[in-house]
Amino acid sequence: MKGLLFPTLKNYKKEYLKKDIFSGIIMAAVSIPISMGYAQIAGLPAVYGLYGSVFPILFFALFSTSKQFIFGVDAAPAAIVGAALVSLGIESGSKEAMQYVPVIALLTGLWLLLFYFLKAGRIVDFISTPVMGGFISGIALTIILMQIPKILGGKAGSGELPELAHHIFETCKEINWLSVALGVGALFFLRLSGKLIPKFPMAIVIMAVGVVVTLLFHVDERGVILLDAVESGLPKIHMFQFAGIDWTQAAGRSLMIAAVIMSETLLSENNFALKNGYKINENKEILACAAGNLASACVGCCPVNGSISRTSMNEQYEGKTQAVSITAGAVMAVVLVCATGFIGYLPVPVLTAIVISALMNVVELHLAIRLFKVSRNEFYIFVAACISVLFLGTIYGVVIGLLLSFIAVVLRATNPPRAFYGMIPGKEVYYDLKRNRNAYPIKNTIIYRFSENLFFANIKIFQSDIESSIKEDTKVVIVDAGAINSIDITAADRLEMIAKNFDKQGIHFYVTEHSENVNEQMRSLGIGHLIEEGKVRRTILAALHDAGIPSPCPLEISEKVHAVHEAMIPAEEENTLEEFAWAFGDDAVEEIEKKVHQVMEQLHKLPDLERLAELGIEEKLKNWHSLGAIDEDEILRRMELHLDELPENLRGDRKVILQLIEKRRCKIEQQLLIHHPEIVEHLKKSRERLEKRLEKQNPEAARKLHKWQEEIREKKEP
Template identity: 30%
Template sequence: MTSRRMAGRLGSTFAPGLATLFSYEARWLPKDVVAGLVLTALLVPQGMAYAELAGLPAITGLYTSILCLLGYALFGPSRILVLGPDSALGPMIAATVLPLVGANGDPARAVALASALALMTGTITVLAGIGKLGFVADLISKPTMIGYMNGLALTILVGQLPKIFGFSVDAESFLGEIAAFVGGVSGGEMVPAALAIGAGGLILILVLQRVAPRIPGVLVVVVLSITAAGVFGLAARGVALVGVLPQGFPPLTVPHVALSDIALLVGGAFGIALVSLADTISTSTAFAARAGRTVDGNREMTGIGVANIAAGLFQGFPVSTSGSRTAVAEQAGAKTQVTGLVGAGAITLILLLAPGLLRNLPQPTLAAVVIAASLSLSDIPGTLRLFRLRRTEFYLSIAAFAGVVAFGVLLGILVAVALSIGNVFRRAWWPYQATLGRVPGIAGYHDISSYPHAEQLTGCRIFRFDAPVFFANARTFREQLTGIARSDPHPKWIIVAAEPITDVDVTAADMLRDLDGTLDAGGTTLVFAEMKDPVRRKLDRYGLIPAIGPSHFFPTLDDAVEAFRRDTGAEWVSPPQGS
């Protein structure tokens, strides 16, 4: 085996992006370079804007963009996925870091805390990837994620409004920010020139996104805003500008934070890791499907984890994927992660050779970029679709939205996770249950609520329970069967159509043992049909099959029905007219 092939094999195992570089084809380079330069036009203003959204100096957004692109290019499995500062994570970072910094805190301390947060997020994600825990991204269901993102979009919008109007507010809650904004406007703090450049930029971005999506609206607005700042002297009119960025590349820095601070950062790191993973895996899956590829969630976790660690070691903050920037790269012809390497190199050259390039960029323009991104987070059509299709999931979405607005982004994500898990538990706790009958002309046995005129066997009820039987729903199962046993006419057999029952835990097994005795004492025989082999083996291990009786377990419903008919001579009968 050649050294190149060996390196490629090792790279595909531990660093998929590096493996791609070993097999890189020269014909891809022109498209990757062009896509990388186009991407840079978005990465620079968005990176700066999202850094400020996170409560950090704008320059840290560029540091973060460079290092996360490098880290993912080497360790990420996706060929074109673009990582970077993200509008969804910005408020979560701010909510975690700014309370530790305090009012008028030292920006250097905020950067150190954010870098430590990135290192913790990256470590959590890498360990989860190594432990093959990619499924954790499924902890947030789509309805609750829609609600969470809608709430996040609204909080970002409200938080950026003062910047569009040219002033700042100091508030700790959603309602407090609204009150402070209204008070600032009514108190005469608004700067007309700031509102003109900010609102005009926002409108132009939204219009270009709608009528000419291939034109980089953010780049157009940045260029026009910088030009307007020079031509109209916006600084003299009270408009805050970005100013000259620090020159050079940040050194390797291990953030110095107190142990007490680390304990407080842990919760934020877990929340950020969860949102980042859910977003990254869903986005990578969507783009991979277009190219006919599949996604390895565990490798994605490792790749994004390394990207976060790389950013954290160079004064950066936590990152996630970006669907919009990935779409831009794809449309520009990106073939591999060399696109990201080109973008990282271009940003580095800006910092080394032209740090004053963006000095006249108005701060309200950055706020406009953030608001435009926040609007893309919201999914009003998706919310209305939930309302039309499934009211329960619509209410879950609204509850997640309210959780973000009422409790903030960090507690909001906990609310979203809790709602998702609670919804799963609710479905298992109160699963769908049905009494089955025979419908002439249709094979099999069917729910009598769907087929009211289905025939039933005299003296026999066929019952289906569409869930595993476990501690939470064992009482529900027992009450349903005892209720059937007390019904009139009194059934001699209750046949449980057990095919949907995927598990029986110890609590449920004890319940079934007691239930069988209770039904027997009342003259009703409990019978199971179509039980899965793994579940039957569990019942055998619990000692239930000998206790209930092996003859009470049938491989199919037809077998159970025919056995009952042989014993009793019962016939199928139609329900009384009008029932």
């Protein structure tokens, strides 16, 4: 268990202690009205809100990796439990409610424990920043709307925006203006101090002023609601009573609450962690939530959740670790034992102003403005996520948020950045023709870059772009697939069809620059033959060479560009080293063997090998033009090992074939020495490694080859 408990206290610094204790005292103070109010919404006596702010918050801190997040009795779970009681016909505060609510908390904790073992925290990976910001803002606005009636002199609202708006409207019919004055005045001073003296604990001062106002002016006699007085004493262990529980109803409600707690807590924690530069472990946070809810059930309280409003205040007062939660829990315990008397003198509108002020800091207005300026689509997603929470509630807000995130991905993927490339005189790379006025297309050639993974939703755009660019003189189409990391079966089938259509038109078609895993996908999707046919090349320049354009020259450009392309040939040689391994992966050796047999079959059909030995074989055997130096060298070596497989009528030409191979090998070295001498050393090392490998794979063939080579050398000697 070492390192698992209180992870945020690891390597604790002394300078944190003062701020953590101070912030913890404030958290305990503001939790008094918040937790008491939400406990009543959940159908429990107000004192159970205080009980839910002792052990649950401590058990959360025991496992949490979040340095700032504060746990406790909160709005969303309380509202869901309260609604469940209404649907079951259970009166709030009754014996049945006090039996049913802790069972819901217990089941919620067990559901969260299951989520922990299933590693469900990965849900956050699928939610974008606009969705997260809209979701958090929607929750904050919902809780603010719940609190507004308390400032007007009424009770807190519940439900979604229509119900909340209706409740506010009804409360406005009987407004207590003194309550409004106290609440609005407190909110004004809180916001003003937040601007002028942000680190000053104005919330505690406001609470103290509220008690003094009650004692001096007896505002309760003028209709201002005060907090209910509570009995002193720590919470007792709750004895669960399961008789008469509708388990189907309880399991369903608790599952919904667990999903809300997990989603709301993880989204909020990630939001605060991102803003303050630290990381959390999502799965451990689910475990912390499970521990907090099981502890809440054991003291007879309702399900508990992470609190955005209290966390925002903790951030304001610079709490550094979960020592804040430990302090808050300890302070709340002290209050319950010996300081409950003052609670009955706290004006509700003053305390409500403290909660609303904290929530106003949570609404991501700055993010909405930023998105509106830089990305209207993401701004609309932010607004949609916020509105979905306001109108449909947290759980549906999460579902809609996930859908919006996926929609955003699809929208981006179906209209990705893409461009046609050309060259600039004196430059050795390719440029977007639209963005660079000095770039020119390569003659008879189209180079198209597609910057997104290929799948069913965008392959039609891919095909349309290429086909609409074809001209009468087009001979080569090259796809720069450097940004493509995956393809699906729809895209694979369409690629195959595009390649066939271009074959019929006499146009060379290539896919280039992509990673090896795309080649693996192509083979698994049944279009590996495109690789074998040479339609998949490692670089754009390799594709140009393969298409017979060794020195591509832009239209009507000076001969200077021609020299640039000649200078690029060595780079192509370097990039296509061991291209078989890139193209065929684990099947590279098998494919090289196939290539060897193809060459051998061509040799069988050639009539005059003696004459060919004088001229060289590159003109007669077209296999060479699509190979890099290392690959070709390996094929030559493997050809030598297969000489004993020649038919009877060609075995007498073994010496000639060995000479052909040696001549070709020398030519490779000569070209490399001229264009790129450092690759020659790489080639020699590759030969040494290959020799050792081949001797292990086929020792008999290697022995025979050494024997033949020795015989040839002996005949050459005088």
